[in-house]
Amino acid sequence: LAERGVHIGDAPVHAARAQAGHQRVFHGLAKRQRIGHVELGALSLALLAVLFLLGRDIRLRQRAELDVADALAFRKAMEDSLVTGLRARGMDGRITYVNPAFCQMVGLPAEQLIGTGPPAPWWPPELADEYQQRQAVRLAGKILPREGYESVFQRSDGTRFPVLIIEAPLIDAQGNQTGFMSAILDLTEQRRVEDLNRTSQERLQATARLATVGEMASLLSHELNQPLAAISSYASGTLNLLEEPAGQLPQADLLQAMRRISEQAERAGRVIKSVADFVRRREQVREAVTPQSLIDAIQPLLALQAKKQGIRLHIEVAPGCPAVLCDRTMVEQVLLNLGRNGMQAMPFDNPPISSGLRVLHLAVGQTRAHAGLAPGGEPRKSWVNFAVTDHGQG
Numbered sequence: 001l002a003e004r005g006v007h008i009g010d011a012p013v014h015a016a017r018a019q020a021g022h023q024r025v026f027h028g029l030a031k032r033q034r035i036g037h038v039e040l041g042a043l044s045l046a047l048l049a050v051l052f053l054l055g056r057d058i059r060l061r062q063r064a065e066l067d068v069a070d071a072l073a074f075r076k077a078m079e080d081s082l083v084t085g086l087r088a089r090g091m092d093g094r095i096t097y098v099n100p101a102f103c104q105m106v107g108l109p110a111e112q113l114i115g116t117g118p119p120a121p122w123w124p125p126e127l128a129d130e131y132q133q134r135q136a137v138r139l140a141g142k143i144l145p146r147e148g149y150e151s152v153f154q155r156s157d158g159t160r161f162p163v164l165i166i167e168a169p170l171i172d173a174q175g176n177q178t179g180f181m182s183a184i185l186d187l188t189e190q191r192r193v194e195d196l197n198r199t200s201q202e203r204l205q206a207t208a209r210l211a212t213v214g215e216m217a218s219l220l221s222h223e224l225n226q227p228l229a230a231i232s233s234y235a236s237g238t239l240n241l242l243e244e245p246a247g248q249l250p251q252a253d254l255l256q257a258m259r260r261i262s263e264q265a266e267r268a269g270r271v272i273k274s275v276a277d278f279v280r281r282r283e284q285v286r287e288a289v290t291p292q293s294l295i296d297a298i299q300p301l302l303a304l305q306a307k308k309q310g311i312r313l314h315i316e317v318a319p320g321c322p323a324v325l326c327d328r329t330m331v332e333q334v335l336l337n338l339g340r341n342g343m344q345a346m347p348f349d350n351p352p353i354s355s356g357l358r359v360l361h362l363a364v365g366q367t368r369a370h371a372g373l374a375p376g377g378e379p380r381k382s383w384v385n386f387a388v389t390d391h392g393q394g
Helices: 008-081 100-106 125-139 188-215 217-242 251-279 291-308 328-344
Strands: 085-090 095-098 149-154 160-171 177-186 286-289 312-317 324-327 359-368 382-389
Touching (some): 100 177, 160 188, 286 328, 291 328, 291 359, 324 328
Antiparallel strands (some): 085 177, 149 160
């Protein structure tokens, strides 16, 4: 100590100072240690928070992935259960998606359909050009008909079937059109039901016509008896004339008798033909028919019933009536029913036959729905009216 310049008397002071220095060092180290512990705890908490957020994000992602998977599975199950064919096309016309119903319609697997472009495998060869032009119009951005359009497809075995196609633009998440989505309905069963209903309707109409003819059977037998009796009478007279000597045959009387026989035969033939044409089953054919020919066809039948009930038949066809486009047999049946209804509305002998009021008036005239041109269009068509009246007698 003496060598270091420290006096013995100052030793306690220096020892106290040294102790104080050591204490400050220890306090500093302890403080730094506490700060390190705090920082380590904060880092641990931050790491735990990051791990918690990461775990929650993973759980949310897994839940979202499960929801997407469930949605995809639900959509696939729904698409697989549809009987409506679904088909998606890109803007280049190539197939990007088909559902099982569409594959079943055309008889081809999805692997052979995806990626194919025009001409499509289900197009009939003779209609390929027409379908190509129609698809070009669709891809050009024309407005698609909301009600769809009908077409004809061909299966892999060559059979044809009618379809109804309803198309809509295929839009992505950014609002850009990427193609077209089509729903295809097979109309085969619908066409079969329509044909069946049409056939049933034709049979019902034929049955109705047969019932009408059945009611007129007695009238026909009476009416045919007259020309047949006249033919028999003229034939007997002719035979009597032929018994005369060859040089004394009255040629004029023979010609007149033969002419009368021909007239009566034609009369009977007209009656039979009118009934046969009315009853005969046939396909509906729309043709241009003059109103006068329609009236002439039903006049013998109406005349039979009118004569039996003591009704005078008055027919008036306005001159210049144009031909009407119709199914001749169907319109004749309607007119015949109208005439029969008019006669049935007049009770027998009321008014009495001698009064002259038992008259059935059948009139055909022409009227125009609108004079001149319709707004922004073609001239309005003229209408031919058929009217039946009993002059207010019932």
